[in-house]
Amino acid sequence: MTAVATPAPPVGGPRPVPWAKLAWVTWRQHRVALAGVAVLLGGLGLYLLIMRVRIHGAYLAVASCHPAGSAACEVTGRPFSSYYHTAQDMTAILQVIPVLVGVFVGAPLAARELETGTFRFAWTQGCGRLRWAVAKLVLLAIAVTAAAGAFSLLFSWYYQPFFAERFDGVLAPQLFALRGVDFAAWTLAAFAIGAVAGVLIKRTVPAIVASLAIWTGLALATALFLRKHYQASLLTRGSPGYSNPPWVFGQWYTGPNGAPVGQQTIRNVVAHAPESVQNSTNPNAVTAYLTAHHYTQWSTYHPESRFWHFQFIEGGWLLVLSLALLAATIWLVRRRAA
């Protein structure tokens, strides 16, 4: 047997495998997951499209009805109200779409290779595991983020009549994360959480379960505790009103001495009010009575105008978090001892 004369590799190593070839690999291996995303978002998108067309007539009827608030207009507005209830159900369902899309594409990316042992094939090919990981993570991250972004544009358009009729404020917690840049950012975050969990846990199903739990915890913590602190809230006497619905998240009363008082005290005061006040259909009558007795209502809120500011803050930190997690995934793939 003769020794093989292998030419020494050129300085800097051989010319790397082109990204286009790795794009094909990514497509071939993840096309089922991507098709699932397309069917899910496409199906929901088609539904939104059809509903939006049907809502349009009901919305025009409401918008053109004068005088608003009359009994006749209340009857005219019934179909629109019924569409609104459907829209609220839809809103609830859509909360889980980012995590479904992100995690089901992200978590199996590395976990399935590690679980089935095929990483020993994939990571010993000529392209190298670094290029392999970068190609897959970047391409799939772009794909799911773009799909989610397009879907949330459609949703914004679908929901626009309800905003126009002041049924909801744009900062409302159940709507905020479905619009603007937030929906895409939460999808990207779910993908990144899934990807890093896949490398760490090394098994597909446990990685999916863990990512679902982590993402849900993060989303709840953000909606309940974090988001209202993006900017100092505004404080107003009374209620900020509903003509341009702001996001009100704190309301309390102060008594005659300026100290906060409990709800029970207010109920007691109102209970002593004359019948004419208690039975009044005008809510301002009670407020006026309380003010006359030196009880003041206070509200903390964010005005609607802060929508894009908040969107970019939340989208920004989610983007930074996602990029950090994706970088961690690549680092873990590189150094992972097989």
Next chain:
Amino acid sequence: MNVIEAAGLGKRYRRSWALRDASLAVPAGHVVALVGPNGAGKTTLLHLAVGLTAPTAGRVTVLGGVVPGTPAALDQIAFVAQDAPLYRNLSVADMLHLTRNLNRRWDQRRAEARLAELAIPLRRKVGRLSGGQQAQLALTLALARRPALLVLDEPLSSLDPLARHDFMASVMAAVAEDGVSVVLSSHVLADLERVADYLILLSAGQVQVAGEVDDLLAGHRMLAGPAEAAGDVAERLAVVHVHRAGALAHLLVRSNGAAEPAPSGWESSPVGLEELVLAYLREPGAGALPGPSARATQDSGVPA
């Protein structure tokens, strides 16, 4: 050029060392049998050589000084892992397409010709191929990359005798065709005895024997004689292993060739590879590490 060169190489998983202080140099152009009992560190050594894992201690280089796992190394080394992991849900044709796109060098004609010869249908799903066909497909994918070094981890363990024979015939054909260097591991020496011309014996995480098979066989003899005289012989000759059977003792000794006369009262005979390996496995303290390992340390200039 050495296709694999290690100096003081060690790998620890959590608390235990899978491979410890391994020094060896495998010259190019050989079919190397990496033999040892289960858990001896064979897979660890191969994973270190193909860059799947990083050493805890020491260093390893491949193909004349290239660091494993770097683009230059990956480009020229094809690895078939144990049980030949492939994507079971892909068709054979897609598996070829995938591997082509994961590599810079690819010989589609060679791959297709080999599969046609083996009668492996291109449209069948990988998961529906037999074990032997999957192993052959993995080998085909590896060879189509035109590697300088082919590394096979336990390639025969899950195959039936006929598939084993066919698989080894394929490997030997590739060796004859383009002179690829081959390293294969097995815990069954008999699988490799006929084809390997270089032997590395690993036991308990350490390299116990390394060298060309012809040199190893020429450098050992089996002596048979009276058991009570075994101690005297051991004082004069380098005895690897003593096997006593009643009044008779069999001694595996290191020698300078058959020309050396046997001690009086002893009968000398050449040793077979299997006997030699078994003798060393029974004596974990004994080692036969000829020149190359020492040279590796000097060449690399890195203290172990």
